Amino acid sequence: MFGKKMVAEMIGRSTKSQTDRRNFLRAAGVGGLGVIGGATLLAQNPSRAAATEEDQAISDDAILNFALQLEYLEAQFYSFAATGRGINGSLTGGRGTIGRVTGGSKVPFKSKRIRQYAEEIAGDELAHVRFLRTALGNSKTAQPNIDLKHSFTAAAQAAGLIGAGQTFDPFADEDSFLLGAYIFEDVGVTAYKGASPLITNKTYLEAAAGILAVEAYHAGVVRSALFEKGLTEEAEAISTARDSLDGRTDVDQGITKRGAANLVPADLNGVAYSRTPGQVLNIVYLNPAQVTEGGFFPNSVNGTLRVSDRNA
Numbered sequence: 001m002f003g004k005k006m007v008a009e010m011i012g013r014s015t016k017s018q019t020d021r022r023n024f025l026r027a028a029g030v031g032g033l034g035v036i037g038g039a040t041l042l043a044q045n046p047s048r049a050a051a052t053e054e055d056q057a058i059s060d061d062a063i064l065n066f067a068l069q070l071e072y073l074e075a076q077f078y079s080f081a082a083t084g085r086g087i088n089g090s091l092t093g094g095r096g097t098i099g100r101v102t103g104g105s106k107v108p109f110k111s112k113r114i115r116q117y118a119e120e121i122a123g124d125e126l127a128h129v130r131f132l133r134t135a136l137g138n139s140k141t142a143q144p145n146i147d148l149k150h151s152f153t154a155a156a157q158a159a160g161l162i163g164a165g166q167t168f169d170p171f172a173d174e175d176s177f178l179l180g181a182y183i184f185e186d187v188g189v190t191a192y193k194g195a196s197p198l199i200t201n202k203t204y205l206e207a208a209a210g211i212l213a214v215e216a217y218h219a220g221v222v223r224s225a226l227f228e229k230g231l232t233e234e235a236e237a238i239s240t241a242r243d244s245l246d247g248r249t250d251v252d253q254g255i256t257k258r259g260a261a262n263l264v265p266a267d268l269n270g271v272a273y274s275r276t277p278g279q280v281l282n283i284v285y286l287n288p289a290q291v292t293e294g295g296f297f298p299n300s301v302n303g304t305l306r307v308s309d310r311n312a
Contacts, residue, residue, distance in 0.1 A: 063204075065141045069143075069301040069302060075128065076101050076146055076148065086101050091130065096302030098142040099145030107177045110174055121218050148171075152169065155238075192211060192215060196212070220263060223264075235255045246279040278309035281307070
């Protein structure tokens with residue numbers, strides 16, 4: 001459904017000062033345009049055609065707020081799955097328009113084990129929201145509108161799991177829940193991995209590394225559960241769909257490889273791969289083009305990092 005095209009531009013942003021710009025370029029290891037892993041890290045925002053070299057680079061606050069937007073999505077998904085209700089409204093305010101959640105319900109788990117997985121991950125994701133909001137203080141962004149209903153159907157159709165006119169509800173049963181969780185978890189790991197070289201504040205970097213580790217544990221739990229249930233073809237279809245959204249590189253991995261278990265998606269050096277913020281947005285917007293909204297965030301995210309990469 002989605003063809004792969006060469007990554008043309010990375011998200012152009014933001015933020016605080018010329019010092020941020022210099023630090024960012026130094027971290028990227030170049031004197032001009034930063035490149036990490038072959039993906040361009042700076043490009044013009046299409047809404048600012050007159051952008052110049054005076055544009056500032058991505059600040060730590062911008063990166064943490066981007067992470068907060070993703071944590072809102074995960075926290076709401078797992079909270080509904082585990083408890084039947086979303087996170088407390090007192091944890092959704094901040095800069096930007098406060099949104100609401102469409103969809104979501106308690107999963108009728110059949111196994112105690114999968115239910116406990118959901119409950120534990122829900123607690124972790126809620127803690128991430130609280131932690132990032134506290135760390136950002138008055139700079140924190142609000143939760144945007146989140147779609148936990150139509151977006152999953154679109155994602156399942158893109159992966160070929162269902163046909164036209166059919167719907168996919170990740171809250172219908174525990175297998176569907178695990179497949180829905182799989183859409184998020186690997187993306188969260190690669191998002192934090194990709195953002196880590198851009199963070200200049202060592203305290204923030206340590207915090208991001210800690211969250212990355214927890215997200216990786218979550219991803220391992222979900223991938224293992226899918227493998228044990230024999231949902232390998234469905235997971236492979238989701239992996240292929242993610243790959244078709246985020247650029248021409250074929251790095252996303254399913255839960256099997258050449259017939260054997262592949263529970264840890266890593267390169268030949270045993271290192272997890274990265275995604276840029278723009279590539280992450282391609283996946284959560286469910287669009288390979290350069291856009292500012294769609295999919296799980298139908299009216300965009302709050303904060304300065306809002307534009308996906310142009311991969312189509």
